[in-house]
Amino acid sequence: xxxxxxxxxxxxxxxxxxxxxxxxxxxxxxxxxxxxxxxxxxxxxxxxxxxxxxxxxxxxxxxxxxxxxxxxxxxxxxxxxxxxxxxxxxxxxxxxxxxxxxxxxxxxxxxxxxxxxxxxxxxxxxxxxxxxxxxxxxxxxxxxxxxxxxxxxxxxxxxxxxxxxxxxxxxxxxxxxxxxxxxxxxxxxxxxxxxxxxxxxxxxxxxxxxxxxxxxxxxxxxxxxxxxxxxxxxxxx
Amino acid sequence: xxxxxxxxxxxxxxxxxxxxxxxxxxxxxxxxxxxxxxxxxxxxxxxxxxxxxxxxxxxxxxxxxxxxxxxxxxxxxxxxxxxxxxxxxxxxxxxxxxxxxxxxxxxxxxxxxxxxxxxxxxxxxxxxxxxxxxxxxxxxxxxxxxxxxxxxxxxxxxxxxxxxxxxxxxxxxxxxxxxxxxxxxxxxxxxxxxxxxxxxxxxxxxxxxxxxxxxxxxxxxxxxxxxxxxxxxxxxxxxxxxxxxxxxxxxxxxxxxxxxxxxxxxxxxxxxxxxxxxxxxxxxxxxxxxxxxxxxx
Numbered sequence: 410x411x412x413x414x415x416x417x418x419x420x421x422x423x424x425x426x427x428x429x430x431x432x433x434x435x436x437x438x439x440x441x442x443x444x445x446x447x448x449x450x451x452x453x454x455x456x457x458x459x460x461x462x463x464x465x466x467x468x469x470x471x472x473x474x475x476x477x478x479x480x481x482x483x484x485x486x487x488x489x490x491x492x493x494x495x496x497x498x499x500x501x502x503x504x505x506x507x508x509x510x511x512x513x514x515x516x517x518x519x520x521x522x523x524x525x526x527x528x529x530x531x532x533x534x535x536x537x538x539x540x541x542x543x544x545x546x547x548x549x550x551x552x553x554x555x556x557x558x559x560x561x562x563x564x565x566x567x568x569x570x571x572x573x574x575x576x577x578x579x580x581x582x583x584x585x586x587x588x589x590x591x592x593x594x595x596x597x598x599x600x601x602x603x604x605x606x607x608x609x610x611x612x613x614x615x616x617x618x619x620x621x622x623x624x625x626x627x628x629x630x631x632x633x634x635x636x637x638x639x640x641x642x643x644x645x646x
Numbered sequence: 647x648x649x650x651x652x653x654x655x656x657x658x659x660x661x662x663x664x665x666x667x668x669x670x671x672x673x674x675x676x677x678x679x680x681x682x683x684x685x686x687x688x689x690x691x692x693x694x695x696x697x698x699x700x701x702x703x704x705x706x707x708x709x710x711x712x713x714x715x716x717x718x719x720x721x722x723x724x725x726x727x728x729x730x731x732x733x734x735x736x737x738x739x740x741x742x743x744x745x746x747x748x749x750x751x752x753x754x755x756x757x758x759x760x761x762x763x764x765x766x767x768x769x770x771x772x773x774x775x776x777x778x779x780x781x782x783x784x785x786x787x788x789x790x791x792x793x794x795x796x797x798x799x800x801x802x803x804x805x806x807x808x809x810x811x812x813x814x815x816x817x818x819x820x821x822x823x824x825x826x827x828x829x830x831x832x833x834x835x836x837x838x839x840x841x842x843x844x845x846x847x848x849x850x851x852x853x854x855x856x857x858x859x860x861x862x863x864x865x866x867x868x869x870x871x872x873x874x875x876x877x878x879x880x881x882x883x884x885x886x887x888x889x890x891x892x893x894x895x896x897x898x899x900x901x902x903x904x905x906x907x908x909x910x911x912x913x914x915x916x917x918x919x920x921x922x923x924x925x926x927x928x929x930x931x932x933x934x935x936x937x938x939x940x941x942x943x
Contacts, residue, residue: 460826461825462822462825462826481825481831482822482825482826483825483826483827483828483829483830483831486826486827486828487828491826492826494823494826498820498823500815500816500819500820500823500824501819502815502819503812503815503816503819507812507815507816508816510809510812511812511813511816511824511827511829512827514809514813514827514828514829515827515828559827563827563828
């Protein structure tokens with residue numbers, strides 16, 4: 410079967426700094442794939458390149474059989490790609506409901522938007538309770554829920570989650586991973602960038618270990634978990 | 647007492663015009679970080695449309711609509727021709743570009759139309775006045791106040807209730823993430839310029855209605871004032887721009903009315919000193935932009 414996302418020899422540079430040095434991977438429909446590694450390993454740059462936020466220096470990105478390497482971020486959402494960015498980045502001066510409405514900005518079909526509202530509000534009842542509150546006044550955990558909910562509003566085929574547990578209290582981290590499990594049961598394909606290795610491998614199907622902008626390990630989540638010993642890769646990066 | 651009320655009406659009329667102009671600057675600045683000094687030339691274009699329409703005997707209501715439409719069109723074209731190529735450049739580059747656009751347009755007005763001030767034919771009604779509770783108020787002042795209220799109400803509705811208005815607020819707070827939502831950069835920036843053109847056009851009609859003349863540099867002074875108003879209110883903040891516009895209008899009119907004759911010469915510096923004084927205590931402006939607030943949290 411054709412993979413949903415196929416990345417080949419991807420390189421990303423910011424000026425003189427090379428963040429991603431030629432990586433290859435693919436994600437198949439229905440999978441949760443974890444990208445693990447230390448700060449600066451190139452995980453977020455990879456996701457940003459897929460979503461069109463970072464310029465691709467060389468290599469190709471194919472999504473659903475289509476070359477999206479040079480496409481602008483606003484043209485990718487209608488194709489079924491959604492990114493919940495690092496640091497949540499909700500619109501602080503917009504209400505919760507307005508944030509979610511923006512998530513569905515590219516959806517033309519009114520019925521689909523209604524379904525998305527129901528889905529997001531049933532996944533996150535707290536967002537429904539606070540729908541008229543400004544997003545900037547939510548707690549960190551609630552903002553993370555909102556960021557994921559906003560990404561889900563477009564009904565994506567592939568959801569990119571960038572560090573969803575970063576900076577959250579342990580109890581809230583549990584909730585975030587529970588949520589990803591629920592999304593997995595709803596057959597959402599997810600690319601998950603995380604520093605929390607143990608938790609990510611618990612819920613992922615497969616994983617890639619990144620270090621210094623390269624893939625240094627890959628395999629099924631169970632194999633990677635059994636292998637262990639990532640501490641060296643992570644601390645030595 | 648009577649003179650105070652009379653001057654308050656004048657202050658609301660002038661402050662409202664400043665508020666509309668400052669809003670136009672703020673809408674564009676909040677989305678792309680550009681302080682558009684060519685905003686004044688949008689006013690001037692609208693002024694010339696009023697002048698030509700007056701000469702051609704076009705009814706004033708239609709002339710005003712054409713003037714506003716011309717300012718909107720000019721704003722959108724200005725963005726496509728001049729600002730799009732430097733969109734990703736620094737704020738300083740864009741600022742200098744806006745000065746260049748402003749000067750090019752001023753020279754074109756001087757050479758293609760007239761270097762001197764031209765009279766604008768206005769309906770007699772605008773120079774009439776009515777007596778309300780013992781106050782004599784010019785129709786043009788009343789029209790300015792009503793037009794300001796209508797525009798502010800429209801903008802508030804558009805920004806809060808319309809999907810495209812909400813998208814503009816989203817783009818103003820985080821442009822990259824707004825694009826992730828599928829909000830097109832070109833569309834939202836064009837819309838911001840169209841909106842700023844609309845506001846400049848309405849402000850121009852109000853401005854010309856008080857003065858009955860137009861000259862190539864007409865837009866410069868009010869837009870400089872609007873810029874001060876936008877900073878006083880909090881640069882990039884829409885509510886701040888409105889507040890700053892009204893405060894500046896009040897400062898100017900009250901100083902003109904109540905400063906002793908011997909000090910009238912120093913009216914402008916005294917007014918600006920008051921602005922500076924306010925900003926000592928509120929360095930981010932009266933109502934700072936949301937993004938500034940968020941950064942502090």
